[in-house]
Amino acid sequence: MIDVESLINGLPDPEAARRFLSSLDEQSGPASIKLRKNDGLLSDVTTLASYSPLLATTLLQNPEYLWWLNRKRRAPAVRTKEELLEALGRFVLTNSDLDLHAQLARFRRRELLRIFLSDIRRLTTMAEITEDISNLADSILETALRRAEQDTQNRFGSPLVIDEKGRKTTAEFCIVSLGKLGSRELNYSSDIDLLFLYSADGETSGTGSRGTVTNREYFIKLSEAIVQVAGRQTGEGAAYRVDMRLRPHGRVGPLAISVDDAVRYYTGEARDWERQVLIRSRASAGSPDVFKGFFERVEESVFVSTSDSHPGEGGVGSASAVGLVLSEKDRSRFELPPQEENHSTTKASALLDTERSFVARALENVRRSKMLIDREQKTEGAFNVKLGRGGIREIEFIAQALQLAYGGRDRWLRASHTLISLSRLADRGLIGEAELTELFNAYEFLRHLEHVLQMENGLQTHTLPEDAPRRVLIARRMRFGDLQTFDAEIENHTGRVHAIFERVFESGDVLQPIPTASPAVREATSNDIDFIPAPILPADAGGPDLLDRSARAAMSSRDEFFIQLRGAIQKEKDFRHRLGAFRRRWSQSLERIMSSELDGELDIRQAKRSQTALAEASIDTALELTREELGRRYKTKIDRLPIAVIGLGKLGGGAIDYGSDLDLVLVYDQDHPTSITKVSDAEFYSLAAEIFVTTLSSMTRDGSIYRVDLRLRPYGKNGQSVISAAAFVEYMRDAAAIWEWLAYVKVRAVAGEMNLARKVETSVREIIHTRAATIHATELARETHRVRTRLEKEKAGVRRSKDIDIKYGSGGMLDVYFAMRYLQLRDNVPDRFDDRSTEFMLEELRRSGSLSGPDHEVMLSGYRFLASLDHNLRLTVGRTTSLPIANRKALEIISNRMSLTSAAELVELLTIHRLDVRSAFDNILSPAL
Numbered sequence: 001m002i003d004v005e006s007l008i009n010g011l012p013d014p015e016a017a018r019r020f021l022s023s024l025d026e027q028s029g030p031a032s033i034k035l036r037k038n039d040g041l042l043s044d045v046t047t048l049a050s051y052s053p054l055l056a057t058t059l060l061q062n063p064e065y066l067w068w069l070n071r072k073r074r075a076p077a078v079r080t081k082e083e084l085l086e087a088l089g090r091f092v093l094t095n096s097d098l099d100l101h102a103q104l105a106r107f108r109r110r111e112l113l114r115i116f117l118s119d120i121r122r123l124t125t126m127a128e129i130t131e132d133i134s135n136l137a138d139s140i141l142e143t144a145l146r147r148a149e150q151d152t153q154n155r156f157g158s159p160l161v162i163d164e165k166g167r168k169t170t171a172e173f174c175i176v177s178l179g180k181l182g183s184r185e186l187n188y189s190s191d192i193d194l195l196f197l198y199s200a201d202g203e204t205s206g207t208g209s210r211g212t213v214t215n216r217e218y219f220i221k222l223s224e225a226i227v228q229v230a231g232r233q234t235g236e237g238a239a240y241r242v243d244m245r246l247r248p249h250g251r252v253g254p255l256a257i258s259v260d261d262a263v264r265y266y267t268g269e270a271r272d273w274e275r276q277v278l279i280r281s282r283a284s285a286g287s288p289d290v291f292k293g294f295f296e297r298v299e300e301s302v303f304v305s306t307s308d309s310h311p312g313e314g315g316v317g318s319a320s321a322v323g324l325v326l327s328e329k330d331r332s333r334f335e336l337p338p339q340e341e342n343h344s345t346t347k348a349s350a351l352l353d354t355e356r357s358f359v360a361r362a363l364e365n366v367r368r369s370k371m372l373i374d375r376e377q378k379t380e381g382a383f384n385v386k387l388g389r390g391g392i393r394e395i396e397f398i399a400q401a402l403q404l405a406y407g408g409r410d411r412w413l414r415a416s417h418t419l420i421s422l423s424r425l426a427d428r429g430l431i432g433e434a435e436l437t438e439l440f441n442a443y444e445f446l447r448h449l450e451h452v453l454q455m456e457n458g459l460q461t462h463t464l465p466e467d468a469p470r471r472v473l474i475a476r477r478m479r480f481g482d483l484q485t486f487d488a489e490i491e492n493h494t495g496r497v498h499a500i501f502e503r504v505f506e507s508g509d510v511l512q513p514i515p516t517a518s519p520a521v522r523e524a525t526s527n528d529i530d531f532i533p534a535p536i537l538p539a540d541a542g543g544p545d546l547l548d549r550s551a552r553a554a555m556s557s558r559d560e561f562f563i564q565l566r567g568a569i570q571k572e573k574d575f576r577h578r579l580g581a582f583r584r585r586w587s588q589s590l591e592r593i594m595s596s597e598l599d600g601e602l603d604i605r606q607a608k609r610s611q612t613a614l615a616e617a618s619i620d621t622a623l624e625l626t627r628e629e630l631g632r633r634y635k636t637k638i639d640r641l642p643i644a645v646i647g648l649g650k651l652g653g654g655a656i657d658y659g660s661d662l663d664l665v666l667v668y669d670q671d672h673p674t675s676i677t678k679v680s681d682a683e684f685y686s687l688a689a690e691i692f693v694t695t696l697s698s699m700t701r702d703g704s705i706y707r708v709d710l711r712l713r714p715y716g717k718n719g720q721s722v723i724s725a726a727a728f729v730e731y732m733r734d735a736a737a738i739w740e741w742l743a744y745v746k747v748r749a750v751a752g753e754m755n756l757a758r759k760v761e762t763s764v765r766e767i768i769h770t771r772a773a774t775i776h777a778t779e780l781a782r783e784t785h786r787v788r789t790r791l792e793k794e795k796a797g798v799r800r801s802k803d804i805d806i807k808y809g810s811g812g813m814l815d816v817y818f819a820m821r822y823l824q825l826r827d828n829v830p831d832r833f834d835d836r837s838t839e840f841m842l843e844e845l846r847r848s849g850s851l852s853g854p855d856h857e858v859m860l861s862g863y864r865f866l867a868s869l870d871h872n873l874r875l876t877v878g879r880t881t882s883l884p885i886a887n888r889k890a891l892e893i894i895s896n897r898m899s900l901t902s903a904a905e906l907v908e909l910l911t912i913h914r915l916d917v918r919s920a921f922d923n924i925l926s927p928a929l
Helices: 004-009 014-027 029-036 039-051 053-061 065-072 081-094 100-120 126-156 215-231 259-267 272-280 288-302 328-334 338-377 392-406 418-427 433-457 468-477 483-506 549-554 558-570 575-598 604-634 681-697 725-734 738-744 754-773 777-798 813-826 838-847 853-876 888-897 903-928
Strands: 159-162 168-170 173-178 192-198 256-258 281-286 643-648 662-668 722-724 748-752
Touching: 004 014, 004 039, 014 029, 014 039, 014 053, 029 039, 029 065, 039 053, 039 065, 039 100, 039 433, 053 065, 053 100, 053 433, 065 100, 081 100, 081 126, 100 126, 100 215, 100 433, 126 173, 126 192, 126 215, 126 281, 126 433, 159 215, 173 215, 173 272, 173 288, 192 215, 192 259, 192 288, 215 256, 256 259, 259 272, 259 288, 272 281, 272 288, 272 392, 281 288, 392 418, 392 433, 392 483, 418 433, 433 468, 433 483, 468 483, 558 575, 558 604, 575 604, 604 643, 604 662, 604 681, 604 748, 604 853, 643 681, 643 754, 662 681, 662 725, 662 754, 681 722, 722 725, 725 754, 738 754, 738 777, 738 813, 748 754, 754 813, 777 813, 777 903, 813 838, 813 853, 813 903, 838 853, 853 888, 853 903, 888 903
Parallel strands: 192 256, 662 722
Antiparallel strands: 159 168, 173 192, 173 281, 643 662, 643 748
């Protein structure tokens, strides 16, 4: 048995745990004896008591919850709304002596035991915690609606409407959640902001005890009953504090409103901030179709594009109206042909001014709201986690302001969840990769802190106590050994958030590319973040017994990975759950590769091959899911999805590594039209591409899999997300620029319709090598040097520390890649089908005479060193291309993994290789310049 005293002494508040056990001894001796015989449960329960006197009281008042918690603490991380509805139904039946509002309050309190335990144990992500809390609220609202609906119909009968054919049908009702519940980010003590919508006006059937009333009266009565059931105070408090002030016309508006009236309000007289509220809205209970119909009609009023605001000045598809922050990849695509450039300069300039004005206004609206908050906060001395400088609200405002500014033209940005929104903004280059990391880390930290504060006594508080003893206790509950470190961490996170907030809102020109966001250097993360070793395995993964050694060794081929992934998704009933199962199984597979490498079973090259196989299997799985989801949406069986997936970059070279993007081009077979008659082929394939990318890259509570990059497709962001094979080949033959030839040297058929993919690969390779042979080597060298130098200058221009960029910097991996691809095109040395690795191609270039012996030796040894360093940097620090010179711990871990004696030796060797690689790069290109 566990040593109870040792267990308690290791808790943040040992005295609180002792008081709980003492009280349990007095109030329920048998329960206390039984608890002390269960080491795991005892540890969990005393931990809860140490963090939350509120939950300790709950357990003392309801000792039976101990055994319920013992069952549920091993259950899946997040319970769905359906699971919670079923559990709530059982709870209501077994507590029939209580009124429903009391049953709901007690059920919520019981579930919080499970959720908060997972929270403080850090067994789940913050996104999962808030989703669980939100699902709990949804289930309670659904139950409240069903009971209120039954009672209201007993009084007035069913609400009826006349449809287009003159038939009477039942009007539908929806509880729309706004704010944190709307984005599935609810806190433990949040108010729930609601909007009640009904489908249409009419009259009730009059079959109830009170006769006929209008639908408006009926649904207002229904809404009043819901608010009473969900929000009525009991001896244990209300289930929720229901806030209806965000409804149309606020306090003076009707409690329920028809869809038509709501649409008129939000598209007409609603203020900007009211439309902003709808960014985070969804159906929590009732009919989701009512909300869907409403939001489809108001969405374009929430996300207004510049072309909508200023008609006649150019649409979003015009060359001058494309993305406001252009990458090196994008700029080459968006340049107008020489004969058109002068003609449209004035128009483009005018439109750019218009868009600057529009974006500035959108940001100003949100900034004004924050200024009002700051004015109120100045009167308070204590730090407010939510509203204070650099707090949660600033993170939310960053996401929402940029959504409002750019979401009009880009539907991809219209996500309600803060973290998903930030990820998509980073994908579009509107915030930098470093900024994304900082905002994610701050969000996780501040939300954990907010939860610790709120769950102490169940109060809606966001204020950190000022007195030292209480602050020390909070620090311990946040896993800090001393108050100074805790305070420094708060200052670190809030300082970084506020700096980003100021960058977004105070910039003189909001259309300028942001320092760290250029997609040409998009793989680089923060160069000056304090080093925190990247976890190789989850925190709760345990020790060496986590994975069976034979299983790890077996997980190496594409087919094996696909069988595993496919088997996981086949067990799930719908698309959402399949995505979750897909991500979980993928994560397990990646962990197996990592574990095998760390155990010495795989070397670096084998680890990359395994990761490439996993990526290919993931693409196969995503295509399967896409085909099935298309069939569901079009209500027909789709046996074949004639799409080919072409890989470029690391995927094209067969060298996917930890954190790599997937550079893809999607191609369809124009000779095999779809069997779907309802839509055109273009619409069908566009939807297919959207589902495919969502499957691989969208963020769910189970995380995301890969960042899918389609920007190397023909015409970039102006181009179709999926293109016909004929059009793709025609573009490469007639329009592709030299920089695109360099990118497509690594073209490879990856997945989907492989016969089509291989034909496209062969055609594209022949085209780029044939076209390269028609130009002088000087022109090819100049363009290669120009693009390479431009990337280096862009990276050097944003460096904020002494860190060394091993990819984009002088003598980095791009020197090797560009020199190699230049020689391949100059001398017509295409990639081989059997080995596309950089090392193999460098040897091929030496054998063919394209690369001298000395330059080959330098390039090969330099590349091997840089590739090993890049790989171990990803394993140790995470997704970054910069070696953190100031972080000695990181350098020591990396140097040890590379079998070097010290960090000093690592830096010295890196310097030597970079100098040699740059010298070889110059030797190769300079003669032709």
